[in-house]
Amino acid sequence: MNRLQAMELFVSAVREGSFSAAGRRVGLSPASVSRYIGELEAQLGVQLLNRSTRHLGLTDAGKIFFQRTEQVLHGIEDAEAAALSLQTAPRGTLRVHSRTLFGIKVLTPLIPGFQKLYPELKVELRLSERRPQLREGEFDVDFQIQAPTDPGLMQRRLLRSERILVASPDYVGRMPKLREPEDITRHNCLTYWMGPDDVVWKFMRRNKLREIVVPSSFSSNNGVVLCDLAVTGHGIALLDDYTVAEEVKSRRLVRLLPGFRVTNSTFDEGIYATFLQSSYRPEKIRVFVDYMAENVPKQVKRSAQ
Template sequence: MGIFVKVVNEGSFSAAARASSLTPSAVSKQVGRLEDRLGARLFNRTTRHLSLTEVGRGFYDRCCQILVDVEEAEDAVANLHAAPRGTLKLNVPVAFGRLWITGLIPEFMQRYPEIKLDLNLHDRFVDLLSEGYDLAVRIGDLEDSSLIARKLAANRRVVCASPTYLEKHGSPKKPSDLENHDCLIYASRAFRNDWRLDGPDGEETVHVNGAVETNNPEVIMDLIGQDMGIGLLPLWLVGPAIKAGKISEILPDYHVPDSAIYAIYPPGRHLSPKVRVFVDFMVEKFNLPENNFI
């Protein structure tokens, strides 16, 4: 099949022979054997011209795809055994990166010393293909995309406040009670003033308001700690403070619809080793019992 495709691409038996380091007669014999096995003529031959038959054109298209598949299958096997190396350019949201990624870097680099990590922390939406990123971590619902997404962990969000705030202002008993409280608004959410909560009576949407609005969830957490109001935050951010008793989860019978944390990367027949090992490493670490806030 490879010789047949080479003849078509080069335009003649002699040119294909030169490109393949074979003699013209050897190329002709290979094509003849292929025609005999198929029971069909692939070329129309004259002394001056070589052209594909109708059968040959259809066979050529299939051969091209088969040869590509074979090459990629061999590359995939080779990549599984190849040591991951090269620069891995990664984009991660700021707060999540600081809390959950940077602390894992030393172990990752120790495991894979031939990888160089180019870690970019910012919250803007990046175009992986045009900006040259190998991988990004994204949190929440994903837009329809040609990118490949692998779930790393759930992204559970909770309604919470400081114990002192709740002592002063009372603890909400139902979602509608939030309308009478100072709520800290996360400006980066599409429906920032509308909090959706699932409870015993189904899903409810509460329109909340407050004196402070910010695009940084860590700021909201800090303000909650200063008794400034009620926030809606992901458990990966606020979980340790809840466990320590510094912040209280409220409305425990109501749950914000869960989203997820994803690793996303450009599509391809197989992952490059550096991307594959990083994603596998993150899945491993995020699913350890001690990291149950993710």
């Protein structure tokens, strides 16, 4: 048995949720994957997985082994990257995660230019609103709108931003005029889903804070959806300025209450590239973050012009 291959298959099966999915990644049948992992369990003398026809579950021993094995495999990848960086340009696969709206509006247009510089580097970009666990090795780089608090993560701020209230000209024309934050209670707000509690928007001017519980007939955890509904005239959305720059420039959306700073979380907003803290940063991560640090502000500026 190739022990390293068995460890890789075990981690892949846990991540993918099945032997068949893990096998497809490497060209093996589900039976072969199961056999490799079974031999690994026999060698260790412990059961790592609880198997059923529809689900793979980790045993207590499996949870510990999975965490440690991911660290080992990540260390091997770092060692390989360190050796390759001395002789060749970055290559392999760079796994990137981003918030959806930033990924679509800002990140995606920059990928072709990056890959022209590094054609041997494959980029896998996944978009969602969750915060992935970089320690588990699922991604190399994650783009988030708030700085990470985990001491094991490194961060680089790429962009400062602010959240703004926007609505379509049609909505503004047919609804009561919005002069003060309290007036928003007479409007329909398209809110970002953060849980079952009341939605509170914070307004700041001259260091005076006002917190308003806003009425909402629709919420979503996806900024693209909120932007699209705002454009159709369905209500007022609170979105990051760079994500609606094109819509504001083309007058599909107009900004409301520009004299106030507005947020649903913190006023210290921006885009952060985050990655694992380690003694050696793989070259593929270094060149990608450097490229984005240089080009993200330019892309945002182009969108607003």
